[in-house]
Amino acid sequence: MIVYLLCFILFLTGLYGVITRRNLVKIAISLSIMEFSCFLFFALIGYVEGGVAPIVDPDDPVKLYVDPLPQAMVLTAIVIGLATTAMLMAVIIRLYRKYGTFDIREIRTLRG
Amino acid sequence: MNPLIPLYVAVPLAGAFLIMIIGRFIRHFNKYFASLILLFLVIISFLSIFSAGDNISVYKVGGWEPANRIPIGIYMVLDSFTAIVLCIVNLIGFLSVVYSISYISRYTSEDYYYALFCVMAGGMNGVVLSGDLFNIFVFLELSAISSYALVAFGVEKNELEATFKYQVLGGLASFLILFGIAFIYWKAKTLNIADIRMVFSSGYDKSYYFLVQLLLLSGFGLKAAIIPFHAWLPDAHSYAPSPISAMLSGVLIKAVGIYVIIRLFFNLFAISEGMAVLITTLGTLSMVIGVFLAIGQWDLKRLLAYHSISQMGYVVMSVGIGMILVARGIRYEVAALAITGGVFHLINHAAFKGLLFLNAGAIEYSTGTRDLMEMGGLAKSMPVTSATSFVASLSISGIPPFNGFFSKLIIIVAAVMARFYLLAALAGVVSIITLASFMKFQRYAFYNKDPDKKKDLIKEVPFPMLFSMIVLSIICLLLSLLALPGIREAVLTPITDILMDPSRYSSQITGI
Numbered sequence: 001m002i003v004y005l006l007c008f009i010l011f012l013t014g015l016y017g018v019i020t021r022r023n024l025v026k027i028a029i030s031l032s033i034m035e036f037s038c039f040l041f042f043a044l045i046g047y048v049e050g051g052v053a054p055i056v057d058p059d060d061p062v063k064l065y066v067d068p069l070p071q072a073m074v075l076t077a078i079v080i081g082l083a084t085t086a087m088l089m090a091v092i093i094r095l096y097r098k099y100g101t102f103d104i105r106e107i108r109t110l111r112g
Numbered sequence: 113m114n115p116l117i118p119l120y121v122a123v124p125l126a127g128a129f130l131i132m133i134i135g136r137f138i139r140h141f142n143k144y145f146a147s148l149i150l151l152f153l154v155i156i157s158f159l160s161i162f163s164a165g166d167n168i169s170v171y172k173v174g175g176w177e178p179a180n181r182i183p184i185g186i187y188m189v190l191d192s193f194t195a196i197v198l199c200i201v202n203l204i205g206f207l208s209v210v211y212s213i214s215y216i217s218r219y220t221s222e223d224y225y226y227a228l229f230c231v232m233a234g235g236m237n238g239v240v241l242s243g244d245l246f247n248i249f250v251f252l253e254l255s256a257i258s259s260y261a262l263v264a265f266g267v268e269k270n271e272l273e274a275t276f277k278y279q280v281l282g283g284l285a286s287f288l289i290l291f292g293i294a295f296i297y298w299k300a301k302t303l304n305i306a307d308i309r310m311v312f313s314s315g316y317d318k319s320y321y322f323l324v325q326l327l328l329l330s331g332f333g334l335k336a337a338i339i340p341f342h343a344w345l346p347d348a349h350s351y352a353p354s355p356i357s358a359m360l361s362g363v364l365i366k367a368v369g370i371y372v373i374i375r376l377f378f379n380l381f382a383i384s385e386g387m388a389v390l391i392t393t394l395g396t397l398s399m400v401i402g403v404f405l406a407i408g409q410w411d412l413k414r415l416l417a418y419h420s421i422s423q424m425g426y427v428v429m430s431v432g433i434g435m436i437l438v439a440r441g442i443r444y445e446v447a448a449l450a451i452t453g454g455v456f457h458l459i460n461h462a463a464f465k466g467l468l469f470l471n472a473g474a475i476e477y478s479t480g481t482r483d484l485m486e487m488g489g490l491a492k493s494m495p496v497t498s499a500t501s502f503v504a505s506l507s508i509s510g511i512p513p514f515n516g517f518f519s520k521l522i523i524i525v526a527a528v529m530a531r532f533y534l535l536a537a538l539a540g541v542v543s544i545i546t547l548a549s550f551m552k553f554q555r556y557a558f559y560n561k562d563p564d565k566k567k568d569l570i571k572e573v574p575f576p577m578l579f580s581m582i583v584l585s586i587i588c589l590l591l592s593l594l595a596l597p598g599i600r601e602a603v604l605t606p607i608t609d610i611l612m613d614p615s616r617y618s619s620q621i622t623g624i
Contacts, residue, residue, distance in 0.1 A: 011287075018280065031283050038290045045298045070297065073246055077290060080253045084286075087260055088279050094264075095272045107273055 003044055010037035024092045024102045028085065035081045039074045046070030114169035116156055117188045120198060120241055121251075124149055124234030128227040135223040143213045146226040150206035150233065157198040164195040166606050168620045170243070183304045183622055189243035191617070192606035193455070197240045197371050200462040203587075204362045205233045208355035211470055211580040214573070215355055215477060225265060225353075232258040232359065236367040243621060245293050245303045249286070252335070252368050256282050259364060263352040274347035281344040285334035292327035295320070305380050306618035312382065313615075325387050328376060336369020338428060339398035342421050346405075349420065350413035350482075354473020357413060361420045362466035366458055370424060374431055374455075378611040379618070385439040392432030396535060399425025403542045407549045412472045412482045415553065416465065419508065422542060423461045429539070430454035430523040433530050438612060446529045448608045452600070453522035455607050460515040460591055464507040467584040471501035474573045474581065475557060484553065488560035493570040496578050498558045503585040505554055509547035515588055518595035 014037060017030025051066035092102070099107050127149040135142040163169075168191040176185025190198075209229060216225050235255025242248045260282065264275035297303060299320065300311040312321070330341065337345035345365070349357050377383060377391070402422030409415035431454035437447035474497045475490065476482050491498040507514035510521075520543055527536035572578070593599055610617055 011291075015284075018284070024276070027280060031280065034284070034287050038287050038294070041291065042294050045294055067301075069303075070294075073297075076246075076250060080250065080257075083257055084253070084260075084279070084283055087257055088276075088283070091260075091264060091272055091276050091279065094267060095276060098269045098272060107276075 004041070007037050007041045007044060010034075010040065013037075022104050024095060024104060024107075027104070028088050028092060031088070032081070032085055035085075039077060039081075042070045042074045042077070114163075114171055114190060116160065117169065117171035117190055117241060118173070119156060120153060120237040121234050123152060124230040124237070128230040128234070131227045131230065132223055135226075142223050142226040143209070143216075146230055147206065147209045147213070149230060150202060150209050153202040153233070153237070154199075154206045157195065157202045160190060160195045161192075161199055161603070164190060164192045164606070166192070166609070168610070168617065170621055178623065181622070182302070183307050186247050187243035187304055187306075187621060188241045189306075189621060190241060191610050192603075193371075193375070193610055194240050196455070196459060196603065196607065197367060198237060200459055201233065201236050201240065201363045201367050204359060204462055204466045205229075207466070207580040207584055208358050208470070210576050211358075211473070212353075212355045213576040215473055215577060216353065219265060219353070225262070228258040228262050229356075229359075231255075232262065232364070236363060239368050240371060243305050245296060245305060245308070247303075248372060249289055249293060252289070252372075253286060255364065255368060256286070256335075259356070259360060262356045263348045263360075265353050265356070266351070270347075271351045274344075274351040278344045278348040281334055281341070285331045285341075288327050288331035288334070292324055292331060295324045295327065304622070305375070306621035309380055309614055309618040310622060312380075321381070322384075322387070325377075325381055325384075329373065329387075329391070332369050332373045332376075333394065336365050336373065336424060336428075337398075337421055338369075338394050338424065339401050339421065340394070342398070342402070345421060346414050346417040349417035349469075350411060354413070354469055354476065357417075357473070358466040358469035361417060361469055362462045365420065365424060366462065370427055370458060373428075374611065377435065379614045382614075383435050383439045385436060388432055388435035388439045392429055392436060392535070395425050395428030395430075395432050396538060397425070398422065399429055399542050400538060403545045403549070407545060407552075410484050412475065412484055412487075412553065412557070413469065414482075415484075415549065416468050416472060419546065419549070420461075420465055422546065423457070423465065423508065426520065426523055426539065426542075427454045427458045427461070429535060430457065430526065433527055433532055433535065434612075437530055443530070444612065446526060448605075448612060449522060450526035450530065451608045451611055452604050453519055453526050456522060456594060456604060457516075457519035459594070460507070460519045460588075463584060463587045463591055464504045464514075464516060467500060467504040467581060467588060468508065470577070470581050470584065471497055471504065474577055477573050477577070478570050484556040487557045489558070490570065491558040494558075494572050496572060496581065500581040500585040501558070502554065503588055505550035507588045509550050510543045511547070513589070513592055515591035515594075518592050522595070 011034055014030045014034030018027055021027050046067035048066045051064045054065040054068040131142045171188040173186040232255050235251045238251030239248055260275055260279050264271050300308045334341040349361050398421050402418055406415050406418030430450050434447040434450035437443050507516040510516045524536045524539050
């Protein structure tokens with residue numbers, strides 16, 4: 001149980017960062033932390049106590065395997081996460097060129 | 113097995129690659145090819161409406177048949193609700209691409225624009241067609257990432273700031289959805305929506321279920337911009353290029369937000385009354401607060417964006433009323449009426465909000481401003497834009513004989529019949545405020561005196577833009593035909609049937 005709780009705390013750490021940080025890059029990093037807590041959670045739910053890697057062994061049909069599907073999903077999600085992070089970074093670089101700062105307090109033209 | 117189903121996703125994705133490769137060598141290839149792709153999608157989605165009817169067709173990707181009656185492949189499902197959402201996605205997409213032919217020629221790197229547009233359309237089709245939770249997430253990210261890029265297409269200060277906000281909140285929504293999916297997989301050990309329904313119907317833990325529902329509701333609610341989650345929408349929708357605003361407001365928030373919420377809460381979860389009341393409350397809040405935020409706006413596209421929140425509130429509220437009645441297990445015919453009204457308004461909103469954003473784009477194209485104060489007297493110099501936007505304004509404010517009137521009428525009648533008199537009254541009041549705010553738009557943009565006397569310089573927009581606007585205004589009129597008894601039974605009733613009979617949905621898909 002404690003690992004799931006730690007995973008949730010990691011998520012909240014990321015959320016705290018997104019809400020309180022003023023630096024655009026730090027917000028992006030916090031988002032990545034949240035993202036990886038999701039991935040960690042996925043990997044955890046596929047874990048089976050005493051399981052081994054899911055390569056079927058014909059000699060030993062009752063062997064206990066971990067669930068391979070969450071691992072496949074995590075891989076897909078990591079690729080998607082890479083794309084979103086790259087996109088976010090590209091926008092941050094463009095913002096820096098326009099405003100000359102990473103401080104979110106100075107990048108506030110949109111209101112209301 | 114319907115062999116057309118994978119084409120909705122495969123054709124636009126393949127088209128995006130071809131545009132990037134061949135577009136380098138042949139000029140003007142991009143715009144015509146993109147229009148052709150979307151036209152093809154429109155044709156096959158209209159075909160699917162006629163073939164869908166009452167039956168559900170399933171496509172198993174890769175031909176993975178169920179093993180021991182447990183579905184293992186990725187399922188793509190086409191039923192009547194899917195078919196109608198596919199129709200609006202591809203139709204608005206096609207008209208926006210045609211509109212872009214002249215609108216986007218002001219920007220550089222058009223190849224990227226059309227390629228991203230195709231990816232976004234393919235992603236939305238994927239979300240709508242998918243019968244698998246994780247697949248919904250993948251396609252949702254596909255359409256979201258391309259829409260982040262398209263919102264920032266102008267790469268000026270405001271566009272970048274809007275897209276940054278959109279990305280941070282969109283990313284948050286994705287993680288919430290991913291957590292929800294993980295929680296469901298943990299207990300159900302399957303990802304197929306129909307199969308999850310089967311597993312959960314044999315018993316579940318109430319509080320666990322509630323947590324999962326909350327996670328998914330807040331995730332997809334963020335994508336759909338229901339009121340506590342709406343902060344990104346006005347910025348992103350108002351700073352995107354206008355055809356993209358039409359896509360985002362017209363179909364993206366519906367296809368990846370409202371559609372998935374409706375699909376999950378009817379066909380995946382057993383409806384609980386607490387959740388139904390929560391959804392109705394959120395819908396009512398968006399409906400009321402959205403319109404009050406809209407009425408003070410002087411930036412035309414921002415005004416339209418806030419109205420999107422308000423109109424989506426109608427849809428969510430109406431569907432929520434249906435859910436409450438279903439959860440109580442009483443008066444199924446009223447519940448069916450409420451759900452019909454909600455889905456009908458969803459279709460109508462795509463038509464008139466798409467048209468309004470195209471009008472706003474046309475005004476911006478000709479006058480170079482979005483500020484209502486600086487416009488005025490455009491009715492003479494831009495007659496077609498003026499006429500079509502008049503049609504759209506009357507539609508959104510619910511004046512007969514336009515489509516908005518009929519869907520709002522059904523929603524209000526359903527609310528009264530379900531004895532939610534307060535909600536019915538609020539829906540009427542919000543409709544009147546909407547009318548007021550669109551009269552303001554009409555008056556300041558088209559009929560007031562021109563403040564700068566620069567009227568002679570302003571010309572009507574080129575033909576492709578006019579074409580899209582005229583077609584959409586005709587659609588606004590034609591959609592009101594859906595309220596007629598004969599047509600309503602053919603198009604809208606199968607949708608409510610499929611939503612209100614989840615056991616039929618899951619048994620037809622899993623084949624048990």
